[in-house]
Amino acid sequence: MVEDLAMTFLLLTLQNSLGKFFHLVTRDKDKLSKEDLEAARAEIDKKLNSWKCIQMTIAVIGESGSGKSSFINAVRNVWDETSAAAAKVGVKETTKTITAYSHPRHKNLVYYDLPGVNTPSYPKNTYLDQIKVDDYDYFLLLSEGRFSEIDCWLADELVTRKKVFYFVRTKIDQDIRNNSRQKMSRVETLQEIREDLRKYLEAHPGFANTPPEIFLISNHNPFDFDFAKLNQKMIHDAPSSKRNALIATMEAFSLTNIQRKAMKLRGEVPFMALYYHLCRFYKDMFTFSGCEADQENVKQYLREKLESFRSQLGVDDKSTKALKEICGVVLEDLQTDRCETSALLASSDEVLQNFLDLSKVTYYAKAVPVLGALMVYMPEILFTKRILRKLIDICVYEAELLHRKVSEVLTEND
Numbered sequence: 001m002v003e004d005l006a007m008t009f010l011l012l013t014l015q016n017s018l019g020k021f022f023h024l025v026t027r028d029k030d031k032l033s034k035e036d037l038e039a040a041r042a043e044i045d046k047k048l049n050s051w052k053c054i055q056m057t058i059a060v061i062g063e064s065g066s067g068k069s070s071f072i073n074a075v076r077n078v079w080d081e082t083s084a085a086a087a088k089v090g091v092k093e094t095t096k097t098i099t100a101y102s103h104p105r106h107k108n109l110v111y112y113d114l115p116g117v118n119t120p121s122y123p124k125n126t127y128l129d130q131i132k133v134d135d136y137d138y139f140l141l142l143s144e145g146r147f148s149e150i151d152c153w154l155a156d157e158l159v160t161r162k163k164v165f166y167f168v169r170t171k172i173d174q175d176i177r178n179n180s181r182q183k184m185s186r187v188e189t190l191q192e193i194r195e196d197l198r199k200y201l202e203a204h205p206g207f208a209n210t211p212p213e214i215f216l217i218s219n220h221n222p223f224d225f226d227f228a229k230l231n232q233k234m235i236h237d238a239p240s241s242k243r244n245a246l247i248a249t250m251e252a253f254s255l256t257n258i259q260r261k262a263m264k265l266r267g268e269v270p271f272m273a274l275y276y277h278l279c280r281f282y283k284d285m286f287t288f289s290g291c292e293a294d295q296e297n298v299k300q301y302l303r304e305k306l307e308s309f310r311s312q313l314g315v316d317d318k319s320t321k322a323l324k325e326i327c328g329v330v331l332e333d334l335q336t337d338r339c340e341t342s343a344l345l346a347s348s349d350e351v352l353q354n355f356l357d358l359s360k361v362t363y364y365a366k367a368v369p370v371l372g373a374l375m376v377y378m379p380e381i382l383f384t385k386r387i388l389r390k391l392i393d394i395c396v397y398e399a400e401l402l403h404r405k406v407s408e409v410l411t412e413n414d
Helices: 002-012 016-027 034-053 068-075 127-131 149-160 172-180 186-202 227-237 240-249 255-286 295-312 317-327 342-347 349-356 370-413
Strands: 056-062 099-102 109-114 138-143 164-169 214-216
Touching (some): 034 240, 034 255, 056 240, 068 109, 068 138, 109 240, 138 149, 164 186, 164 227, 186 214, 214 227, 227 240, 227 255, 255 370, 295 342, 295 349, 317 370, 342 370
Parallel strands (some): 056 109, 056 138, 138 164, 164 214
Antiparallel strands (some): 099 109
């Protein structure tokens, strides 16, 4: 408790606006104004949401049939190919112009479906200028077979321009099925493809000394093969200014991604609790609109944060429905002995109320000096912080449970 209280006071003094607010509250309360409190709230809001304003652009390049559109759908967790958010999938070449696809929930993460190199509209000698090569953070070079000389040429150009790129071999699931008819195992097929691609790229002068890493994926199952490994590599290679944004926006396709997201969310919890109660403190100090804590507002706030946690960790209704369709895993079937699931907490007021067991706290906004009012809020801030952590823990448990079950199902199907 003492440690939590010390942490809360420390957070109040981390930045200029918060420091000024805390100084006025404790030493010169008569000068405290609405502007001071609004500045403090704005600073916490910036801490929590600044990643939403960081634009990330990922270019996806490949010849017709390489699975670009399917990849863009899969990496954004868009499985209904008839939806407005879906990239158009077809046997014929469907990418004739540069097309942007924002993540449905995170508009600052944008994938660009680029036309292939050396087509009539995008000749090789003007290709880089036409696509505005310097506008993208990453390039994903997709192929359903061996990478072509054009792919290697493009990779050479990207190396020269110090752009980050990855070779991505798609449709691995099809290769495994085809080779199984020749009595080749999954492991043997993956080793053969990886070795063949490695030797081919090493023979190219640009990669003789430093052969690039190759990612083998299936667009129909992002939980298997190297899909998650690719996501982790992109996060690892991201500049520090964009890493948190990438962690927040990428789907939770692996235990590593889940743990990274959980670490980010837990680190934000003190700021979440402070932001909410500074808003309530503002209301009590400057509007004097009530004496008792509004439990319904508290529950509404926690419900909103829970939905955000569920979405980021891949246990929201849309994500679990997609997972059921991909590999038949149902989250509810794995939690028959649990009465406090994230879905029940999000949908049932009674379950959430029992979970919270909120204690009544009386506020004396008119009668208590400013410092006294702030001190009354401290137990609520700390209580809210603990509840938010518990909600994150529940979502993390469910995400890890799902991932382990999916891995088990995939292993059984090998």
